[in-house]
Amino acid sequence: MSVSKHEIKVTGLGVITPTGAGQHQFTAALKEGKTNFSAITIAYSDQELRFPLGKAADFDFQSSVAAINLDSSVIDKAKRMRNISASTLHGLYCALEAWVDAGLNDADIDVARVAIVSGGSNTQRATLQMTQDKYRGKLQFMNPNYGVNFFDTDVVGVISETLGITGEGHSIGAASASGNMAIVQGYRLISSGEYDVVLVVAPLMDLSVYEYQGFTVMGAMAAIPAEAVPDAVCRPFDNAHGGFVYGQSAGCLILESAIHTARRGKRAYGTIAGYGIGIDANRGPNPSVAGEKNAMLAAIKAAGITPGDINYxxxxxxxxxxxxxxEVAAMLAAGLAGVRANSTKSLIGHGLTAAGLVECIASLIxxxxxxxxxxxxxLNPISDEIDWVKDTISITAIDYTLSNSFGFGGMNTSIVIRKN
Structure with missing residues (x-):
């Protein structure tokens, strides 16, 4: 069977979410329908501010990296990565897990034909605020690592140094659609013929108190009353929904040309069959039915299928x-009435810039x-025209998935994933 050079395969996954560190834990959590929501109290000035949170699963970087089947030289490089932010640390772990999962650790590949794309901007806010507060009034003693850490591209540099990658590397920001946009950029780099492999990473977006409070006062993040049970706050598509819950997540996909995948004899998780993107000529947080619909239809058309072919x-x-x-109105306008649908954010919260990539991983799993x-x-869906997967797991075959990711500023992205 001939292999198209334009087919882009996903050959490796790495992930950390509130419900699991690593692909195996995350898979088990998805099957179980596990959640891990809590409340966080942040002392600021003379106030104590309380917010809902899906805290990233605890993991020890040193022992976790040692458990991955990596060359000893790579493990040594990873363990020497000090003075990096929590955002970058989580991204590095996911990259290493995906790299090994794709079988690239012991593969004979040209590292100059490997690129890195990081999805997200302003991902290190908590670390930067902590450093700024620590050295306020004594700037002459500031840790010089700050001059490297504050760049969003720090995760690209850390990963490239650890794995010896010498191709292209950059970060791309599209608000909450950043993860999907990074996948699209990786797709384009391989389709151009310049690269065989693209490592697409979404580091953890680590919020400071300013982002927590900013999202809350604008009404986007759910408030958490003193008497509320944290697990009950996150309610996508339920009539009692009241805003998103931040969920600390990070992930990495290995994208690879179909020709390169076949040459290595590697079986893929799936194929990125098409994508749709567009903006709404709107810098605000308010979404657009037309913009979201157009992104979905563009992705479906690029995949060479019809809305009726989408299983999920x-x-x-x-x-x-x-x-x-x-989103429901846009799905119906795109001809997706009756389609099976769920929200991964209902289990792990909203990873913000990492959300789209982590949800693509969830889709592939x-x-x-x-x-x-x-x-x-x-419990009480806002629409009965979508076939929601509600309170129990559904066992079913899925040939085509549509993964949506939309961001403030009218950024609309949809990706179609084909099974193998």
């Missing part, structure tokens, strides 16, 4: 009342395992 939609599904209603995870807290 991994929704953007943040639990913002306006966002949820807009579900496609491989022939199941759809439950939607947590979806």
């Amino acid at each position: 939609v991994n929704t953007h599904g943040t639990a913002s009342p306006t966002g949820d209603k807009t 579900q496609m491989k395992g022939n199941f759809l995870h439950k939607s947590h807290n979806l």
Whole structure:
């Protein structure tokens, strides 16, 4: 069978979410419908501010890296990476896990034909605020690593140094659509013929108190009353939805040309079959039915299929009342009435710039395992025209998935994933 040079395969996955560190833990959590929501109290000035949170699963970087089947030289380089932010540390772990999962650790590849794309901007806010507060009034003693850490591209440099990658590297920002946009950019780099492999990473977006409070006062992040049970706050597409819950997540995909994959004899998780992108000529947070619909239809058309071929939609599904209603209206306008759908954010929260990439990973895991995870807290859906996966896992084969990711500033992205 001939292999098209334009087919882009996913051959490796690495992930950390509130419900698991590593692909195996995350897979088990999706099947179980596991959640891990809590509340965080941040002392600021003379106030104590409380926010809902899906905290990233605890993991020890040193022992976790040592457990990955890496060359000893790579492990040594990774362990020497000190003075890096939590954002970059999580991204590095995911990259190493995906690299090994793709079988690239012991493969004979040209590292000059490997690129790195990082999805996300302003991902290190907590670390930067901590450093700024620590050295306020004594700037002459500031840690010189700050001059490297504050760049979003620090994760690119750390990964390239650890793995010896010498091709292209950069970061790309598109608000909450950054993860999907990074996948699209990786797709384009391989399609151009310049690269055989692209490592697409979404480092953890680590919020400071200013981002927590900013999202809350604008009404995007859910408030958490003193008497509330944290696990009950995140409710995508439920009539009781009241805003998103931040979920600390990071992930990495290895994208590879079909020709390069076949040459290595590597079996893929799936194929990035098409994408659709567009902006709404709007710098605000309010979404657009037309913009989202157009992105979905463009992705479906690029994949060479029809809306009726889509078996499953991994929704953007943040639990913002306006966002949820807009996405449902856009799905219906795109001819997706009756499609099976869930929200991964209902289980792990909203990873912000990492969300789209982590949800693509969740989609690939579900496609491989022939199941759809439950939607947590979806008791009274805002629409009965979508076939929601509610409170129990659904066992089903999935040939085509549509993964949506939308961001402030009218940024609309959709990706079609084909099973193998």
